Amino acid sequence: MECHMIHSLGERLRIRTMVHVAGEPIPYFWPMRTFIHHNPLHGLEHTSFTKAVAEGTRLFRARGYLPRTTHQRYLAKGTVDPKALEQQVSRFLATEQPLADLNLHQLLMTILRECPQPVSMKLTLANAQDVHDMLHEKALQPRETPLTQLSDLVKSALSKHAPVYTGVDSLFGTEISSILNELVIKSCLDFFDEGQSVWQMPGRSKGLFASWSAIARRNLRLFIRGLHVKQILEVDDTPEGMIRYVMNELGVPEDVWMDYFTSELTQLHGWTGFIRWRSSAKHYYWNRHYPADLVDYLAIRLVLGLALLREHAQRAHTPRSVPELIRFVDDHPAEAFLRHEFHSQQVLPELALAVEDVLATRHKNRIARLLPNYLARKREHEARSQASSLRVLAEKSDSALAIHQATPADLNQLLDLLSRFENQEGYAWLYAEEAHYMDRLIHGLNISLSAKHEKRSFAQVMFCIDVRSERIRRHLEKVGDYQTYGIAGFFGIPVGFIGLDKGSETHLCPVVVTPKNLVLELAIARSTDDQAFVSVVEQIVHELKTSVLSPFITVEAIGLLFGFDMFGKSLAPLAYNRWRSRLHPDKPGTRLLLDKLTREQADSIIRSLQRSMIVKAVGRELDIQREKLTDDMIRELRETALETREGPTEFARHFKLDSPSEDRFIERLKNVYRINQRYAQIQLERLGRIGFTLDEQAHFVSQALRSIGLTEGFSRFVLLAGHGSTSENNPYESALDCGACGGNHGLINARIIAQIANKPAVRERLRAQNILIPDDTWFIPAFHNTTTDELRLHDLDLLPPSYLVYMERLNNELQAASRLCAVERMQSLEPDTPHDDPMDAYRLARRNAMDWSQVRPEWGLARNAAFVIGRRHMTDLMNLEGRVFLHSYDHHQDPRGRLLENILAGPLVVGQWINMEHYFSAVDNDHYGSGSKAYHNIAGRFGVMTGNLSDLRTGLPAQTVLRDGEPYHEPMRLLTLIEAPFPHARTAVENVAKIKHLVYNGWLRMVIVDSEQGSFHRFEDGEWHQYPMPSSTPAIKEIPA
């Protein structure tokens, strides 16, 4: 066999680079444990929104806008601005030539308003003359279609960048794509499993390609299928070499390799996105132990694809490479055309059976006999359909005469214009819907100066900017004397967190930030016996369920218990879960380790760890118990291992170890038990990450307070409400948690900042920065459960006794706000059932959180539409229906605009990701979303699949964005509204490159409201336009924006 091995490092790197660049349009997919909302077209954000949507359609075969019928419903409902729609039509026509006597504006508006289906059709065989004849009810002129035209039609349909097997599939109906995807998914499930399977794939630590190829060489199932994978794998050991070999075998020209790779990688974009993210997450446990990257993945796809092509070629004489495919089309144009028609579902229905019969025989004469008839009827069908839809349009737009009088040349021009317009109309609708919403929001703003509070409010509450906070803020402000503020849910403190009994670190901050500091959670006191008992029982049940034989016995023995569990969870979820939670011991009280360790403390901790490791080593290696060791012996062994002393040890003398044995033991201490200088340094660095210095603590609190404009007038209570959700049997639970905390609950961040802000030393430093926090102000962390609307206070044991007298009032009012919020939310979840009673609504909300059959425990962030950065005063009289991210901001506190830049660079970017995730999941839930939850199955503990085998489902499930199959989330680009003087805000926008690109490329709509000037600026068509603020501002706008 010819040797194809790549010896050049440069060549390998070239292929690696090509693959990585090719994968860039595919977005990351994070494990579902910490669901990260992101833009599915994130990789295309460098280009304009409209271009990216078109590219997304090409790459992911997905729709970028809602269908026209949905927009027409919105228009009838009044949520589309008709003037803006007309404006978009005029804009489109501005560059078009007039056409005969046709009123093009009226024609296009009629299409938008009255035609549910597209008017223009893709004409492959018919032309404008044929449509003209049909309009005049004339028979079509006979016309012969040259065979070269047919082969050209087929070749243009077979994209030169698409994988070869897709071309073979579309001509021969071979289904190689789906077989290949199935094989690749199975391999991925084996390799990427994170503990779901009981039996693990062997050799995973060698990496994806190496371990897969080792198994594939001996895979009997592949061999039985006739796939000679072993033969291919013998050519080269490296994935790069394999990629080059397969690409050469397929005959793909090297200049299109990158596009070919992109096309190959998008076939299963969920898996590709996961592998992309995983290979970039250096801290990720599973990646460190079982490495994999896109090069491995692509090599596997290509090897299996080639094997399948060869197998089909051998069995069914199908082409096995690009040149063979092209040759087949050129040599058999008629057959190729009919094949393409039939297998790409474009066949004329009435002749489908005849075409199938003829293709089954592959008889040249029969094909030649059928072809003229087929071509004639297809041409007539196209012309008739097009003429018919034009006729309908003509009638609806009163243009019957003009269209009837149009010449074939006019018709050609008209059809071209209609086709281009219908390709772009989605954007026109989107723009008009956004215009309507923007207009309503701006009209509702209260730009008057806020009156200074005469008396101190009872409490100030900081909520996350999340749209779900808006409702509870509104109700809280209504039920009591509360001032509320919006701030990113991580309260500006990016932190790594190691929870109680957890071995790994969780990042509690937006995913775009990497935290420098680490916080540990430590228990105050605990009963380990209770904990151990429950853990052991759960572990046993789990083992029984997952091993090979025990499930048979388990069902017989304790199956009834599971039945009890099932009935409890299904029939009375609230009561049953309350009872069941009593079986688990309460989580012990905990404190957070926030302060930096001194060098001495860190050294002492490391010394102590090393000493206990030596004791363990002595016991394990030499079977010597602790009581036989002296403290000096341990110290000496430690110093010898660390190489700070030399010579034989007292330990060796005492236990009569000869010199080689002693050296061996010391070596093991160094290498196996990691008592060496290098590891000690690593430990020291890790310990160095724990906690914050006092300066950092003061800085974070100061920044958080300044960013929301709270630097004076502090209340007695300042509540910091982190948020999260609770639901049962819901793989998407973390999608409902705090995005600013990396898809985790926000309580820890609230506890951290409260603990810091209550420190006298921190307050003293803040005083020096003119932030005067009175001595009687106490910061309390709270948790806002967005599924139940409950607001629960935490760390109350730290509360000084003098505050306890106010607690009843505080709790009562928080509960009242929760109940009122539940009424509003339950109405949106169940619009057909009245939910007037707050108690009932609150109970139902809690039931939803416990009900394992509930596919929609809450609406989450659906319907999000805007992001307001400014004073709460501007929006506090409006009912924003939980659709707006609210970030408090007072530009007077931020003369240099740095705080605003931080808000734009962090929270706004997260908001935009959330918005785009919802946008695309709503416009095409099958491709950008993850379809119905009802068919989801957990894959490898990190994702979900539809059914038992599918691509990893990215995006949001149908239950999150759709109601009864129609969008509940009205997809719009995030309208960002900044309240600040125009030059101030504009500079901040220009200074944050990411936001500038998003605004200039149309991914965000931006408005800057200058309250003092009474005007606003809107970014449109590449520049800022100034408008006066609407004059009439009603006192209370209960009408939603």
Add this chain to the structure above:
Amino acid sequence: MGMLATAGLFLPLFPLSMVFNLLAKKLHHSWVRCSFLLLWPHVGVFLTSAAHVKIPEIVVVWAMLTSSIYALRLLTIRDLGLWSAFLVTSSSALSWILLAHGTDEPTVHLFLVWTTFPAGVLTLLAEPLSRRFGSSYAGLHGGLAASLPRLSLMLVTTTLAAIATPPFPGFFALLGLLRTSAEWPVITLLTLVWIIWSWAAARMIQGFLAGTPANRVFNDMKGAPVLTHAITLGLFAASGLYMTWNAT
């Protein structure tokens, strides 16, 4: 024997069955095709009865093979009209087993009615499909469950009746056939054929019902034909149950 050979044309035995299917394919009018499918096999029963000869064992084997071949062929057929004809071929070939066991003529006629009637109704349903989409070809226009729910329901219930699922009489007729034959090879093969029918039906239904609906809006079936269809299938099921009850 000549009579018997001629009967093989009507109670289709491969390759004589090709004539039956060719004719079924040529008949485009749905009512004519339906009548043809329902009546043609009965001629075979008349002829075998008139021949007064014992059916040789080999004919049973031949009939079973015919039934199996057409059952397998059903898996690849996508045209509803042709699919119905092939199903009738596969099911009516089974009547040879009854004839070989000396079952009386009315019972064999009844067996044919129970097993072929829903397939005949299916050919009628091909007509509204063709009117809307140009043909009744599975896989070309998916998503009918969402766009045409009533027509989909009619299609599903009739297909279920055609492949002899309970409570439709075909189910009891096949159970009776299994009991009559009482030979393991026949029972095994018959069960396999039955399973393949179900598989083929699932593929056929999937080709129409699943997928994304077409952009165009089509009118669903009106109330009267849906009601007529429901009553017809209801009566069919009820009469089957009644006669099975009486027979046992």
